[in-house]
Amino acid sequence: MTAEPADFLRVRFAPSPTGYLHIGGARTVLFNWLLARKHGGTFILRIEDTDQARHVEDSVGKILDDLRWLGLLWDEGPEVGGSYGPYFQSQRLATYENHARQLLETGQAYYSFETPEELAAMREKARAQKRVRSYVRPEPVPAVEQGLAAKAAGRSVVVRLKMPYEDIAVVDDILGTVTVAAEQHEDFVIVKSDGFPTYHFACVVDDELMKITHVLRGQEHLMNTPKHIALQRALGFSTPRYAHLPVIFNIDGSKMSKRDKEKAIKSGLPPPEIDVHDFRVAGYLPEAVLNFIALLGWAPGDDREQFTLEELAAAFTIERVGRTNARFDREKLLSFNTTWAAKLAPDRVLAAFKAFLTCTTNPPPKMRHADDDMLACVLRLCAGFRTFADVVKKSGFLFAADADVVVDEQARRKVLDKNECAGFDILAFLLPRLEAATDWSAAALEALLQAACEEKQVKIGAVAQPLRVAVSGSTISPGIGQTVALLGRERTIARIRRCLASRV
């Protein structure tokens, strides 16, 4: 038996720390992770923090946290280390410098001094002349000594790669072969004036040094790939296999950008979920999110739609990744979440619910600190729920102080005030009977309500609804018998009394 070498398949996810993990990024991680998992390869996490201006405080921590929530753990990278570290690009500057020097010394790269204004003028001119390429390589190219001197003199200096004048073919496992013509290439910056490498340069150097074999990334990188290939050739590196994933949009076709979120917040609309963190806080299960995003751009080929991470890893192949952009349908995600919440083991749902309670801002404090038995009970009573946020909405009143139960205006009108306060009358009728009840079990209470219906000659709704509104403040709650049983006699009576006192 011939064993595969340990690192025959190495993939990476390389986010830049500019905020939370985007849902599109999550799908990229997932596909990389699945590929590694399927083939027994290695999944590497690398932080591309080469843009000092865009760096957002603590965003690495947030990204790691979201990845852990999803259950997509990395084999090498921050916190876990590995043999090819460091895994932060900002800690690898010397490495990039060495490679840049090599390129400079072999004449494959050169120093360049144009000002932003000059570059803008070049761009404008190129557009007017309908050319793709805007940067014009100086002839001859400045000598290394000239560049060093300019730098010493305080001028803004970058390093550019001399792009070869030849067609470059990108062999893509999803898209096929994409060839970019020689005249399309231009000398691009590999080292910025602040001495940091650009994305292209750091990425190529690290992929080589970290022995990355497969690059799975978003389609927005497709046109970068010829640059990367040119860099690899100049440095004598090997070229990994490439696969570019289709893009994910909002349901209306707009981009799922952070800007959308900010815009919505500004105009007072509920912000759309676009970061993994948003879905966490909104009460989704990672199982559902993962399952749903897996199906954005990938399909098993049969009618199966429900997959655990393990099942995905077994079924996943790059060949079955599609080429068409997808829209993110929140309704379908909601449906997936409902399904997962119902089919997952109660223990798992409880654990996820507790995690939700610690990260969301809404729940009544007492709910957050309730014991497992109580929370498990609530989860049972809310069976069929769509998100954890719904569970809180439906059962939060169980954890509120009696004085904090405020009757919703609409509920009051519809259930209590209507028909000359029939609802209040029912409550007044119910009160002594509940006070006198000897058995406070859900079944006994249901029976008590049934008896009240018969006595008053009304349907069960006419009795259950006023009681529901009195104890919960709204028309939404778990089954009334169980709700009242769980609430207990004392609190139930107190709430009915408070409600009756509010009658005008």
Place this chain on the structure above:
RNA sequence: GCCCCCAUCGUCUAGAGGCCUAGGACACCGGCUUUUCACGCCGGCGACAGGGGUUCGAAUCCCCUUGGGGGUGCCA
């Protein structure tokens, strides 16, 4: 502008020349269940962007048009 990618129900997709009077899921509509919300069950509506080829035969192959998207940064 220029370069590149893409194109099946409203949405995610199955479909790799005859198995397709195009299958599934979500949404939607109708019904059932029902003390609220949700769940659940049954049924229905609904697509091969348009035009040319190739072929005995095309959703599937080729070309054009149209539409959508990406790139065109000292961002990644």
